Amino acid sequence: MQITAAQKLTFEEYLAYDDGTNLRYELVNGQLLPMAPPKPKHQFIVRALTLAFEQEIYRLKLPRMTLTNIGVRTGLRSCRCPDLCLTTIEQAREIDEKSGVFETPPLLAVEVVSPSSVEDDYITKRDEYQATGIPEYWVVDAISDDSRITIHTLKGEVYNLQVFRNQEQLVSATFPELKVTAEAILNA
Numbered sequence: 001m002q003i004t005a006a007q008k009l010t011f012e013e014y015l016a017y018d019d020g021t022n023l024r025y026e027l028v029n030g031q032l033l034p035m036a037p038p039k040p041k042h043q044f045i046v047r048a049l050t051l052a053f054e055q056e057i058y059r060l061k062l063p064r065m066t067l068t069n070i071g072v073r074t075g076l077r078s079c080r081c082p083d084l085c086l087t088t089i090e091q092a093r094e095i096d097e098k099s100g101v102f103e104t105p106p107l108l109a110v111e112v113v114s115p116s117s118v119e120d121d122y123i124t125k126r127d128e129y130q131a132t133g134i135p136e137y138w139v140v141d142a143i144s145d146d147s148r149i150t151i152h153t154l155k156g157e158v159y160n161l162q163v164f165r166n167q168e169q170l171v172s173a174t175f176p177e178l179k180v181t182a183e184a185i186l187n188a
Contacts, residue, residue, distance in 0.1 A: 011077055016100040024069070032079040036081070036116065043188075044098045045112050046083050048188035053086060056175045063089045064107070071101035072109060074128040077125055082125075084110040086174065105134040108174050113141040126152060130159045142186045149182045 004056045009017065017025070017032070029145040038046070039177045057064045058183025066086055079101055086108035095102060104112050109129055113119040121139050129137045130152070135157065137152040151171045152159035164170050170177050 008077065009074065014079060015101065024081060026071075026081050027077060027079040029075070032149075035081060039114070040084070041142065042112050042114060042135065044188040045142060045185060046110070048185050049084055049110055049138075049140070052180045052185070053084075053175065056178055060177070065089055065092055067092065067106075069100065070095065071099070071120045072106060072129075072132065072134070073103050074132045079130060080109075080125055080127065082106075082109040083112045104128075104181055107134075108136040108138070108172075109134050110138040110140060113139060113143055115135070115143060117171070118144075123148075126159065130154065130157070135177065136172065140185060147182075147186045149185060 003173075009027060009032065011027065011029070014025075014027040014032070019157040022028055025032045026035060027033070046068060046177050050068070053066050056062070064086055066084060068084055069081070070085055071159055072085065085102070085106040087102070091106065092101070093106060111117070113121045126139070133154065135154045138154070139150040141148050141150070147165065147166060148176050149162055149164045149170060151164065151172060152161045153168065162171060166183050167181050169177060170185075
């Protein structure tokens with residue numbers, strides 16, 4: 001399927017889209033947005049968070065799992081691909097094998113900020129994830145002069161946020177016993 005810049009895709013067309021490359025795309029209001037491959041630092045941060053989450057899952061014997069390279073439907077014609085998601089085992093089994101997209105909100109989504117995604121991660125995706133009902137959303141920003149991790153927790157229909165820097169221990173509603181500092185993740 002050849003896509004023009006002005007053409008808007010339906011969600012179903014997005015799921016079936018294949019341009020013959022290994023590029024990944026997000027769908028935003030019907031428009032395909034190519035995703036740049038993550039830099040090594042970006043991957044180190046995702047790996048550090050994955051390990052921290054997986055240790056808690058194992059320690060507490062929780063029926064949860066972490067997933068990367070997965071989509072989250074955020075609207076009629078929108079699908080985002082967080083860097084990391086946390087879901088129940090049951091929900092993970094419900095993901096369509098072909099599409100790899102959640103139709104229901106995961107328990108937690110993480111975005112690692114890159115130079116091209118600052119506004120999207122802090123504002124646009126936050127608003128989409130909030131409207132979708134994702135209970136917890138983390139923004140990990142290791143690229144700004146003020147490196148920080150912002151954890152958004154859904155209270156009713158609105159996110160409350162907490163910002164963590166340096167040696168501050170992260171506080172998560174999803175993982176209340178998590179023992180990791182902002183610095184440990186930001187310096188991964």
